[in-house]
Amino acid sequence: METQRIFEGKTVDHAIEEALKYFECTRDELEVDVITKGSTGIFGIGGRKAQIRVNYVPKTQEEECSKEEETPEREAEEGHVAQGAEVEGPSQVEMEEETREEGPPREHLEAEPFMEEAQEILSELLRLSNIDATVKIEMDSQNGPYLNVESEDLSLVIGKGGQNLGAFKYVMNLMLKRRHEGCPTIEVDAQGYLEKRRQQIEASARRLAEKAKKSGRSQSLEPMNARERRFVHLAVKRIKGVTTKSVGEGDSRRVVIYPQRRRGGGSGGRPRQRRLNRQSGGRDRRH
């Protein structure tokens, strides 16, 4: 990825926003030079966009590594935030969470002492939700201990697109973290659902990547959580001629697969932005 780039926006702030999204980083990793300040014009006609030149200075490797340990999961971060802690730009966590290749195995010894309590909380949540289920502590050779929910009502445990399972996991972890500060986020599976889901996601990511390449149009996946978006990024990374990017905020955040432009510059296809530029005065290309 190149580190210097020019961004535009209605105002300088908007342009910076664009830059943050583009590099998926925090404000302090950007050096910003203002080229022109924007002016609104009359009723938005004849206004000029603000232009800035941005130099992206990523934090050093060590810093990122230590940060990863602090926030091994996005949920962990949000769990703290929900309790009123300070927020760093979510995009930074996002970037580490999603695009990091399988690094060194995560520290899972830490989770061990909390497993029984997690099991208890989750069992109680399920019982109070009128769902007959058994929660077992199981061990994954790569990712360490996790909770496995077994139930006759599996579809109710999992919910549409895994949303029930996600909610149970989130609330259970939130409660656990309230009791034990710094406790790692504990994974919750339901009879192999997570693996099945991962395979589904990767298959549809690959299919849409091919579609993007053939059609030359960007393809959007359905909204997913950070973990699932990461599967998409990693699956598409191996395919040439396309790039991925997460767009949207919160619940509607999803991955878009862009076909790469021939002239290599940047992360390729952003047809929408280009069109907008042209409409609003198209400084560069017109006449």
Place this chain on the structure above:
Amino acid sequence: MKELIEYIAKALVDNPDAVEVNEIEGEQTSVIELKVAKEDLGKVIGRQGRTARAMRTILSAASTKLKKRAVLEILE
């Protein structure tokens, strides 16, 4: 379902004694009203309403078995 919300809310707030949950039962729909201390409101709502949303998701899973619908109202 009242018990469920009570269990979750009490575990998340600083003032569990101030947690109040009422269930208003209708024929098909139940309304669960959750009241917490003012300074705990953020804890049951969460960033971008994430905690509230998770509670609602769990609540609707809980009501499926009862063949009912349940609505969570967080009172200020």
